[in-house]
Amino acid sequence: MTSVRNRLPQLSGNRWLLGLFTVLLIGACSPKTRWVSNPVNKPAETLTSPKVEVKPVVPPASKVSVISLILPFGLDHIGPGQHYDAISLKKARIAADYYRGFKLALDSLTYAGYNYKLELFDSKDNSAQAHSLAYNPKVRASDLIVGPVFPEDVKAFTSVLTSPRKPIVSPLSPESPSTFKNQNLVTVNPPLDYHAWATAKFINDKIKPQKVFILRSGYSEDNDYIVPFKKAIDSLSGRQIKVISITIVRGQLSALLPQLVKNGQNIFLIPSTNQQFLTVTLHSLDTLNKRYPVTLFGHPSWEHFVFLKAKQMQRLRTHITSADKVDYSLPSTVTFIKSYRNAWHTEPSAYALKGFDEGLYFGRLLAENSIKNWADFNGLHNSFHFEKKPGLGWVNTHVNLLMYTNFELKKAE
Template identity: 25%
Template sequence: MKKAIRFFVFIIFFNACSLNLQAQDNTLKNKSDKVEIINGKKFYLHTVLKKQTLYAIAKSYEVTIDTILALNPEAKQGIKTDQILNIPILGDKKETIFHKTDAKETLYAIAKQYNLEVYDLVKANPELSNGLKEGQIIIIPEKTTKNIQNNNIKPNGNKQTVTNEKPCSPITNKTSFNVALMIPLYLEDINKLDLREIKVVEKYKKNKSFTFIPFYEGVLLALDSLQQIGMSVNLYVYDVEKDTNKLATILEKPEIKTMDLIIGPFFHEPLKKTVTYAKPLNINVISPLSFDNSLLISNANVFQVMPSQHKQLESTANYIMQNYPSSEIIIVHNGIEKDLSSVVLLKKILDSLTLNKAEVKIYKEVNYSKEGIAGIEQYLSEEKENIIITFNSNEVFVMNYVRNLSALINKYNIILFGPPNWRSFEIVETDYLQKLKLHLTATCFIDYENPNVNNLLRKYREQYYSEPDKYVFQGFDEAFYFLSILKTYGKDFENCIASDTIVKYKGLTTHFKFSKSINNDGAENNFTTIYKYENFKLVEVSTKDQ
């Protein structure tokens, strides 16, 4: 009898295992072999079988039910036999986030929702350069996310959270730090100067040996301020020019390995070599003045202070979209090759911010050298605001150009945008710039009505008996910002600076807000100051959410 019972139990167990194996086999068989590319993404086209459930389908494709519902909203009312469902092909990317766009949703809004830049979305979804359409499925690249709504689904069904490889928390056991400043001082050239022959101070300032000394002086002023709050810095200053052979000798010095932070070098090739050297030693490197962000790729220990051209144009485009959403946009250039690359980049950014490019053409383009002022006027609207973005840095051209535009302001509401160097033009009449409501961008904006700016001016004059230039302010801001973070979080602050742990910081002239495209990349400063002529002075009007 016991044998019979034991045999009966064995039969039940064997049948249960067989049923389980059969169920697993059916799960694999139910997986569709039909694949379709939708908006550049690969999807299985799954045909619902009789009595098949969402749970079984999700299990077959190793995704969540929420993912299926997000991509197939009609399935929320129940699935039917022979219904076609889009199932994402994830491959090895189990953490992929998909977003299905709603009506009137913009790329800018989506990017902000996930704490990304528009550029990040376009990079992960190249088809977005052709515009955003309702119901489009886009990939959200891996990065810090926030404010995730119901239509933003991860395959594992959980909301995404940010996790750093290393904890980001304040340090308490260190007050003294080693910092290297690799700056082009051209000391060999200084030694060759005969100061007896230089009778005017301004003449020697034009010598390249004195170009970056103001930056060094700004750093020293920052160290004075930090010393007052209890920070001790051992500053090692190295004369690093474009010669990488000279740099190699410096990198062989034993003290370099003890550095908690390296500021510089200022030029690309020596900076590249320093980044390569510092990476295995986990030393963070600051790129202080370069606009080239190529070294950020796969170098998490690099921080670029100057926003790249893409970031600057993106800030301008976002500002226009936020403040003049219904305006006419006209892009003006002279067909010069170096300007055309900027025009192409701006057009891509504007396209990515457009809800539906196929229906709404949001900008016009004018080659001024061929079409002249008439080419611009043909696109001006008497009812709307007219944004004119101009790519030309020739002072004589700009002088005549703004005069011709000013002749149209009685008939049209014109708002002019120009490159940063227009501010230094001396022969262009300010009255024209005022009437055209000229907007400019800057990575460094000195507001002489700021009392803190005036405090630094006073200290600099007392200490160096001269007037500070922009490099003094940049040296101060960059040193004060990064050394303050070093004091608070230690040398491993790279996990903090691009996260919510460190909020954006407004320096005297340079503002800081860093982000990374992906976790393994370095961080780039996103903040570009936008200001305009108002009451015959420059007033900052940068977007609040930069």
């Protein structure tokens, strides 16, 4: 378990960490998460997803669910002569935000009558440390392991715990479970393969085109999307949709003109995440759209690219897949934000929302002894639909298909 000195050293420029260590000192090793100073002003039921109701129950007194939470706090950066650099500080913030959301979810469930013992461990974003934690008796004995976070740490950790055991949740990484090949792994963030499949399904079911044009950047990374997309579109359409793949250089699209139509939609897929390539190619595609109507499908990472122009994206009828979509108008989201502010005196990040959803989902399943009965779940930030993959564990396959409408991304119809 992570240990913290009683006397904390001065933290240059990192005041926010004082709150983190206060949290660790007060709550990390508690045998049961409890309400302290009324951190949530409203009943816990209002903190759940609108479709997931938490009702007060009276579980057996002896039932205490033990959860090991392994996050990259990087506490080795605290101490005489030590400091956080920009990268390690960012990872520590992710760890702190996720922990706060997860803890708030367990507090909500504790209010409903469940009991938890939450144990925190610092992976330090170090593969050797993650590997070592896999041998820790407290970690191995826990009812549920959540973490580590980053792929190399997950790989080092799961390489030890290969025999059948209780689940190991990979909370944030979308890395394909084939990377780890561990039957106990629970992959919460849908890997890229499922984004490609969702795109192919939408194109096949909703548009039914004769052709799909894939515009390649020439970088090998494009294949991570192209290979599963082509496999999916061939399977879903019975090879009735022709896939035409072409490498685009300096935005030159003239070679495609003989194959385009003017009286219907021309379907394009761009799997690249390279800014220079996208800037040039999207400009050319925007020009082409004046004569040949374009419907564009892009990489899920585009959702976070600030250099993309909403007006241009809307003109190109751009679609993007996403596993995460927060509706800030929902009463449950508003209540969560207020409760989070009251509990932690700061604004919740996306990682806090993820932590809350995952804490609520797995905490409930764990307490009710149904940890392998994977019911669907609609949370504040994530939705879960888990499928069992032989030798690879459980994978969340739920992906949203979004489209630029009124200059923002909304669920495509």
